[in-house]
Amino acid sequence: MTIKAIFLSGILCLLLPVLMQAQGKIGLDDTDTQASVKASYLFQFSKYTDWPDATKQGNFVIGVAGNTSLYNILVNKYANKAIGSQLLQIVEIKETGSIPEIIHILYINEELSNDLPKYIKALRKKPSLVVTEIVGAMDQGAHINFLQLDGIIRFEINDTKSQESGVSFSDKLKGWAIKLK
Amino acid sequence: MTRYINIAIVICLIILSGFKVQAQEAGPLTQKALKSMDSEDLNSGDIMRARDQILIALKDEIESNAAFTWHAKGFIYKDIYKKIDKESRYSENREIAVDAILRSMELDDTGYLSEANTKAMIFLSLSYFNDAVELLNNLNEENYEEPLKFYKRHRQLFQLCESDFDFRERDTEFYSNYGYQMKLFSDRSPSLKNILDPVAIAQYEQAVYITPADTASNYNLAVIHYNRGVQKIRAINHQTEIFELIMIQEECLKDFKLALPYMIKTNELEPKDKDALLGLMAIYKALNNDAESDKYRLELERLIKSGEIRKK
Numbered sequence: 001m002t003i004k005a006i007f008l009s010g011i012l013c014l015l016l017p018v019l020m021q022a023q024g025k026i027g028l029d030d031t032d033t034q035a036s037v038k039a040s041y042l043f044q045f046s047k048y049t050d051w052p053d054a055t056k057q058g059n060f061v062i063g064v065a066g067n068t069s070l071y072n073i074l075v076n077k078y079a080n081k082a083i084g085s086q087l088l089q090i091v092e093i094k095e096t097g098s099i100p101e102i103i104h105i106l107y108i109n110e111e112l113s114n115d116l117p118k119y120i121k122a123l124r125k126k127p128s129l130v131v132t133e134i135v136g137a138m139d140q141g142a143h144i145n146f147l148q149l150d151g152i153i154r155f156e157i158n159d160t161k162s163q164e165s166g167v168s169f170s171d172k173l174k175g176w177a178i179k180l181k
Numbered sequence: 182m183t184r185y186i187n188i189a190i191v192i193c194l195i196i197l198s199g200f201k202v203q204a205q206e207a208g209p210l211t212q213k214a215l216k217s218m219d220s221e222d223l224n225s226g227d228i229m230r231a232r233d234q235i236l237i238a239l240k241d242e243i244e245s246n247a248a249f250t251w252h253a254k255g256f257i258y259k260d261i262y263k264k265i266d267k268e269s270r271y272s273e274n275r276e277i278a279v280d281a282i283l284r285s286m287e288l289d290d291t292g293y294l295s296e297a298n299t300k301a302m303i304f305l306s307l308s309y310f311n312d313a314v315e316l317l318n319n320l321n322e323e324n325y326e327e328p329l330k331f332y333k334r335h336r337q338l339f340q341l342c343e344s345d346f347d348f349r350e351r352d353t354e355f356y357s358n359y360g361y362q363m364k365l366f367s368d369r370s371p372s373l374k375n376i377l378d379p380v381a382i383a384q385y386e387q388a389v390y391i392t393p394a395d396t397a398s399n400y401n402l403a404v405i406h407y408n409r410g411v412q413k414i415r416a417i418n419h420q421t422e423i424f425e426l427i428m429i430q431e432e433c434l435k436d437f438k439l440a441l442p443y444m445i446k447t448n449e450l451e452p453k454d455k456d457a458l459l460g461l462m463a464i465y466k467a468l469n470n471d472a473e474s475d476k477y478r479l480e481l482e483r484l485i486k487s488g489e490i491r492k493k
Contacts, residue, residue, distance in 0.1 A: 025397070026364055026404045028460055029411040033433070033467040040417045040426050048423075081419045148469045151437075152430040176423045 035070040037153045046083045048173035052127045052166045055102055059089035066109030096122040105129045116140055127166040138181055154178045210238030211250045225265050231257045248289035255281035255301055270312040279305050299342045306338035320366040328359055353392040360384035396450045403443035407464055410436030437467045455490050
């Protein structure tokens with residue numbers, strides 16, 4: 001080996017380990033992106049919908065059935081925020097029997113699509129907004145249904161059904177919907 | 182660490198002997214300068230005296246046209262950089278040493294100084310590399326663009342000595358590490374994130390451009406893009422209106438789409454890498470493509486069940 005060659009190999013031995021020590025994997029942010037967006041929508045729905053006067057006392061209640069991640073985000077980010085003169089309360093709904101007497105919005109997750117008729121029935125005579133992300137849910141009695149448009153979460157509105165339930169959507173909210181029934 | 186220090190000492194001795202072995206070729210003024218350097222107990226006064234003498238030698242018509250005079254100047258200025266400037270990365274004397282060695286190379290028609298000049302230039306080139314690495318490990322608001330400058334200088338000088346050297350591996354490693362350190366720095370500086378993240382991305386893009394199969398760079402590049410999108414979603418709060426929510430999603434979609442090909446590539450390179458599978462699950466979910474996200478979730482579950490990858 002020539003002196004030059006010894007020198008060159010020396011450089012590699014001397015320096016490359018310095019760089020190798022710095023290698024590492026950057027941590028993936030584990031935020032549930034879909035749930036975060038849906039949580040924000042649910043909060044906004046409460047601002048652009050009008051409920052009967054009888055439900056404007058006590059807390060403003062949003063129930064979440066079947067999506068723990070969404071429930072946690074709502075609790076951590078939006079609980080106790082003001083909706084008009086009411087404070088927002090988030091409740092986790094495990095079954096139809098645990099639905100509170102007054103519930104302003106009930107979100108039903110996709111995985112509970114088979115139970116949707118039960119939830120709709122339980123809320124039939126209540127001024128409650130049923131929000132789902134289930135194909136065909138509007139025909140079954142849901143008021144708002146999340147759907148995806150070009151990779152973006154949007155929503156469709158069943159205005160006829162909401163009037164039957166005694167809740168009314170603002171024109172602004174209807175304007176943001178991609179489908180209005 | 183001790184091993185590397187020993188190697189460094191050996192290298193320095195080799196370089197030193199490389200410089201000194203040519204002393205008999207020097208003109209009288211240059212010899213005088215080198216004599217000032219030939220002290221057992223070399224101090225800064227000796228070195229500065231040598232510098233003044235070599236500058237006198239370079240005013241001489243004959244000696245100023247001799248390759249060795251310039252080589253000696255390079256040697257002296259290299260010592261000023263090392264012993265007086267304490268290897269400061271901003272030492273102007275190092276650049277003077279580089280210019281002197283370059284001049285010596287130009288004048289060395291017979292090539293008798295070729296090996297000595299090469300060693301000297303490699304040493305100087307190496308010092309720039311060391312500075313680049315040191316900067317990488319100590320990035321701050323003032324210096325975060327500097328590593329590239331020093332690395333490029335290292336590369337430029339090294340190439341003068343080893344024109345056939347294949348830099349791909351070294352370049353990839355440098356850019357990949359620069360990207361990683363920039364990302365760490367960006368995470369430490371939330372207010373500068375929008376400035377620093379693109380710098381980190383640019384380094385990783387350079388790394389995967391040079392080595393498309395570099396797994397770490399592909400993965401980290403995907404994660405940076407993905408996390409940037411998620412960061413925008415995390416910023417959503419009770420004041421975010423629906424029209425803003427739609428716009429934010431559109432913005433995020435761009436980040437997630439940028440992340441996807443790099444994570445797919447990582448998965449192709451390392452099909453059993455748990456992080457890449459988790460990454461694909463997350464990206465597809467963020468793109469609201471649950472079917473694809475589930476596909477990778479099932480693959481991950483299969484690999485865990487078969488024992489091909491560990492759960493934790």
